[in-house]
Amino acid sequence: MNFDYTPKVHALREKLLAFFDAHIYPNERAFAAEIAKNRAAGNAWIPTRLIEDLKEQARAAGLWNLFLPASGRGAGLTNLEYAPLCEIMGRVPWAPEVFNCSAPDTGNMETIERYGTDAQKAQWLEPLLRGEIRSAFLMTEPEVASSDATNIRCSIVRDGDSYVIDGHKWWSSGAGDPRCKVYIVMGKTDPQAPKHAQQSMILVPADASGITVHRPLNVFGYDDAPHGHMDITLEHVRVPATNMLLGEGRGFEIAQGRLGPGRIHHCMRLIGLAERALELMTKRTLERVAFGKPIAQHGVTQERIAEARIMIEQARLLTLKAAYMMDTAGNKAARGEIAMIKVVAPNVACQVIDWAIQAHGAGGVSDDFPLAYAYAAARTLRLADGPDEVHRNAIAKLEIGKYAAARE
Structure with a gap:
């Protein structure tokens, strides 16, 4: 590599x-x-x-x-x-x-x-x-544990040349932006089909009749305006049948194709966020004096700076390996690496940002510095695009599968 x-x-x-x-x-x-x-x-x-x-x-x-x-x-x-x-x-x-x-x-x-x-x-x-419009992705639902996407209840029912959509979605990021003109909605077209063939994805104009955007959901007190993470209901929303993506029952196939790149992009950005936090922490501790010497000269600070550098470098290398695997072997073959980095990157970022906040003292938890918001964003990504537990479970299954196959 x-x-x-x-x-x-x-x-x-x-x-x-x-x-x-x-x-x-x-x-x-x-x-x-x-x-x-x-x-x-x-x-x-x-x-x-x-x-x-x-x-x-x-x-x-x-x-x-x-x-x-x-x-x-x-x-x-x-x-x-x-x-x-x-x-x-x-x-x-x-x-x-x-x-x-x-x-x-x-x-x-x-x-x-x-x-x-x-x-x-x-x-x-x-x-x-062209950047003329923006979009949102509607998958997560408040009534079910969306870490298991087979739980999704939103219905997409064929009616002649249309589909009729009914459901309740939340954490619909980007849907608060007035430039948001289209949603990709995941729902069930056939509840009786095999478990992973029940779901489909469909394009829905944001101004379609029957859509109600109820409220933004705050992340640690931040509403992320004008982007927003919205609570949305779709009641008898009718869209042309030609808006279906790929075909009925292929929602999980699309999700895997979509979420692989999405997950690794989050990880790439998180490494940048952690790198910025380390930079701010190091500069701050060089400038501030406590107990007769710059904070950077205290052993605990040096240990944290060193550990942060090690963690960031490890996370970056694993991210690059995952990217390389996606390019050379395909997203499916790289699913283990993608799952691993999706666990590692948010946890590394949270820890490094937390140390940076500590080094900034009381100012670190305020909005006078970018660290509090950075922490909120990083912590959210231990849930978004699949929680840590789901990715760890996937990694374990891949590992166990190697030896189970050998035993058979």
């Missing part, structure tokens, strides 16, 4: 780092201030002017749609090539949107690219790629 940067990645990485130094880091407080201003004016749920302006600069710099693998529509990067770029974008939680590389849009675009018809691509993928 060769993890060296290609010349193309070297060039893009340098451009991204320069863009962050010029436009992202200097605007962190301005972003928060614009959200606060909109909230004070009575509506936090409008796009920020700052990000819209930065998008034009990113597009002009050739830093646009970097995530989409070779398809002629994006930068044509492999998962391995995208990893160091995604890591940089993850250093500031709101930054990926600037480059049209934020979840859930990336996963939705890859889904439509891979499984959509030409008509579906023309209607939804092209405007998503």
